[in-house]
Amino acid sequence: MDIVEEPITDYNQLDLTKSYTWVEYMKWRFTERVELIRGHIVKMSPAPNVNHQSLAGQMYGTFGNAFSKTNCRWFPAPFDVRLPIPSAKKDSTVVQPDLCVICDASKLDEHGCDGAPDLVVEILSPGNSKHDLDVKFKLYEESGVKEYWIVQQASRDVLIYTLQNGCYIGLRPFTEGIVVQGLLFPELKLSVDDLFKNVK
Secondary structure (H helix, E strand, O other): OOOOOOOOOHHHHHHOOOOOHHHHHEEEEEOEEEEOOOOOEOOOOOOOOHHHHHHHHHHHHHHHHHHEEEEEEEEOOOOOOOOOOOOOOOOOOOOOEEEEEEEEEHHHHHOEEEEOEEEEEEOOOOOOOHHHHHHHHHHHHHHOOEEEEEEOOOOEEEEEHHHHHHHEOOOOOOOOOOOOEOOOOOEEEEEEEHHHOOOO
């Protein structure tokens, strides 16, 4: 008779100095959300605040309209993305972007996305800005995410980075009074004023 392995439900059962893989990640059933960065566990910020969720809601409507008649699909968090990081062990990086767009259906499976999305959006919250501006920036760049949007609550603006020859090039900051528009999907447009209208 096969022995069924019980899922790990307590975060404290794990050795945080150890390197883990996607297969092990799939056995975890924590109340808190975690990401796997180059094999190492990173706890995510506490539940998003009201401003974060307001920004996410504004973006969902825009993305839904922009991609409704295309082959691209968009997914809000929580949604697992297994990033292919050439400098790291295979299947050792699993992230949960606030929003991502995938146009290659072969990357989608029952567990999420296996490969680099075309577009990733992260909404900065107090406590996660360094992670998204530094760690995830490098991961998305190295794995080949074509466009990376960073929504900043504090400065009420949007930063867009596009991948060119393997490196991210930043567009000018999109501030209040301007319409956000990246290079990858010209049909995807979002007024900064509308985006931040319910953010205090």
